[in-house]
Amino acid sequence: MLRRLFAFAFVLAAASASAAPVDTLDLNVPLAPAPVVVQGRERLLYELHLTNFGAAPLRLDGLSVLDADSGAALAGWRGDALAARARVIGAQNATLDGALQPGERAVLYVELDLPARAPRALRHKVEFSAADAEPGQVEGAQTVPRAAAKLQLAPPLRGGPWAAIYAPQWPRGHRRVFYALDGRARLPGRYAIDFVRLDADGRSARGDADVAANALGYGEPVLAVADGTIAAARDGIAENERVSQQTRNDFDRAAGNYVALALGDGRYAVYEHLRPGSLKVKQGQRVRRGQAIAELGFTGDSTGPHLHFHVADAAVPLLGEGVGYGFEGFRLLGAYPDAKGMGQQPWQPRADEVAAQRRNELPEANSVIEFPP
Template structure:
């Protein structure tokens, strides 16, 4: 009997010691994944990667994300790092009522970090990711993973989708509901079609976007402007017949399928498709299956679908249906940089700001910087 009690005591002590050791050890229950391997795109002379890091908590305890770093996989050198508010601003929790990444990642939750990295002159062969985290009753931990080798940059550079300018290239990676952060789940898979999307808004020398009553859609400076084929190719998809509101203030929300409004998809011949959205009703000049030439007018800029005002939504994806493809990198063969709007503040209200002398003027084989004001070169 004494022996049994002693054995039970020993087992209890061992279990307590084991539990204490587990509580003090780092909790490594995070899954790291990069579902879409990025390809670099040139932006104002810098090679940039845009991609998403998915973090899923497979443990039974909430984890607080303390820091995320992107490392050179060979040297271990940090290429970029985020902590605190900077980290919270880059992430969203999928499906959570409070989607902001400013607290703990609860068991079973997934966070998506939207990353943009300007690569050094000597680009690394591969990247990996380090995530630092903490949990109640445990020592802080860290995990490294999600190694990736960037894909080669796309060789095909595109012609202008519009004539002349000035055009404000409106997008910003940090906008919570901007193109960069909106996933669409179709056919059992979530995709991010607008990863590199740009809304082109026509402005004048004083920064105005309309003449006269700006609430009238037809008064927008870009309304009715010809939309051009950015390359030789075949029209892979086309939709017309969706009407538009007369006034911007009368715009309505549309269902999932009609959000892009009237659109065209141009097959570029390399597995990519150029998507043009919000086109003017009745303006489409081409049909599905028709072969077109670079610079050929395809339709006109309009105000259909879910649009905050007349503009051309343009992006490139790996599928011809606007919401069913993954957004992929692209660049324009040539355009002039005239200026920019910091954070798009003042668009339509005041002139844009001048760009630094070394960045102004003609840019070649690049994607315009966020909220740059440009003029297309034919």
């Protein structure tokens, strides 16, 4: 009898320490990435969607990106590093500092510099745990990266210095903002850059910086980055005189005045926040690369005068998926380590081992560059 009790207790203990369920977590990469070149390195930017189809909360403990053929780990994140690149869709507290609840979806934003011998395909391993269960793991979401885009563009602006502002980790940065329109969620700003004009001391305005027209880049000519046809254009949205007067806009006015230039193969260069009355083109017009098409302004959802630039697969600003591109040439001056001091203090100079002249690549996050005059 005592032996039976011990055996029963052992079964209970084993059941209470059973493995976490591996059949309830769905892994999906909705859009296969294509590499872009950033400061000499091929980089993938893409999103891994995780959905909890089970009845128990799951805590995400680790993410590894694997070479699908060899199984070698290319990158991995745990703890705070994992939480920093994850957002729970629709949750009031969007950070992933707790468990993924039943029915919830999290998006993990992946930025991955590829090795010299790039893998044919990627696979993902997610480690997780549930209450009263041993930790578990699941592998899936195999994706084959697409060929690198051959899209190399002329400068959208002249001279400089220009701060190329973007950062994958910013919660409200372009990289993390989905728009669900026409029954589909898209990420138009996956490769978007906000260009802000600086002076030699890193300042972005003269005099009272709250006056929009005092921004150094205000009114600068905006240029066609390629020969092409104007696919869409909007003018006539007014702008506030002062930055402090800015308010949020509805979806259809968030881009302010804009121009979309058809580049061919279903890709469009999108310019946003243009100065009212400055558009020099209209829909259907053919333009040449380097041609002035508008002026930098402060319309729409803008925290200050700047040029928002991205390339997507649709002409309307919020209806496209962001696609990669590069610029034919620019000069790298330096960078800001983060947003602190940007527009008020000098940037950190370029490291000696990094070449100043950059060709056929995307500027690094928060770098300071010069385009040809």
